Amino acid sequence: MGMQTIEMREALRQAMDEEMERDASVFLMGEEVAQYNGAYKVSKGMLDKWGPERIVDTPIAELGFAGLAIGAAMTGLRPIIEFMSWNFSFVGCDQIISNAAKMYYMSGSRFSVPIVFRGPNGAAAQVSSQHSHCVEAFYGNLPGLIVIAPSNAYDAKGLLKSAIRNNNPVLFLESELSYGEKMAIPTEEYLVPIGKAKVMQEGQHVTLVSHGRMIHFCQQAVHELAKKKIFVELIDLRTIKPLDINTILYSLKKTHRCVVVEEGHLFAGIAAEVSAQIMEHGFDELDGPVVRICQSETPMPYSMMLEKETLPNTQRIIAGIEQALK
DSSP states (O other): OOEEEEEHHHHHHHHHHHHHHHOTTEEEEETTSSTTOOTTSTTTTHHHHHOTTTEEEOOSOHHHHHHHHHHHHHTTOEEEEEOSOGGGGGGGHHHIIIIITTHHHHTTTSOOOOOEEEEEOSOOSSOOGGGOOOOHHHHHTSTTOEEEOOOSHHHHHHHHHHHHHOSSOEEEEEOGGGTTOEEEEESSOOOOOTTOOEEEEOOSSEEEEEOTTHHHHHHHHHHHHHTTTOOEEEEEOOEEETTOHHHHHHHHHHHOOEEEEEEEESTTSHHHHHHHHHHHHHGGGOSSOOEEEEEOSSOOOSSHHHHHHHSOOHHHHHHHHHHHTO
């Protein structure tokens, strides 16, 4: 199998490009995706290759083009909608919540909605409160939506291809700070299954669960703790909903302790859901309470120093693991 070392933005572009080649009903639409090559250059060169009917620039009107795309999905096309930030989806979320998530149910299965909404989620570098919100808990609360959050280029490509082929609305959460990260991935076509977590590192003392960009801080914590002979089993959820609780429970049978890390807030978050499901399905395996490490309960500060203090980091993760092992 051949390998190529590429940035995550290129992996995402390859996924869209390959699926557009495979299926003429797939198209990309969003702000600056065409003539500007994408706000983060994820769609670079795609307008020249596919033309303006399949790479469609929009006005700054998320409610309008989200609704347009949902209608297109209901009537035979497979849209990919890029939000310049998932924070901007809030002005278009009535279409996602009221129509994309519910149309298959409300129409008695007559209308499926095969659509992918994608773009950067969570914090970037000093973009302040209105550009830093994590949306996975917000949208994960809604039946009818699939929520995916890859942490690396390999998973990003394979999961995006699976998302485009799925007949349900998929929310695909990326990270602006991860677009430039490089990784070796296969040159041959591959898919990554939706709804399956990945054990990134096997260990025996504690199970560490996370997703998205936080995986990188978790990997640093795993490396540092290994020097102290503390061996952490790291699980990347990859898919938020449906949640692969079985992989976590299988790990708990070895470690009997768990720490959950997420970039979002503590209250009613993904870590809270993981903790609740562990309690419901794996309580007898626990030798201590699940520890949650999340963003501080405040809107994101603009200050660089305060931003770093607000978000989970390697030191906080190490402290959480040491707390779980007491």
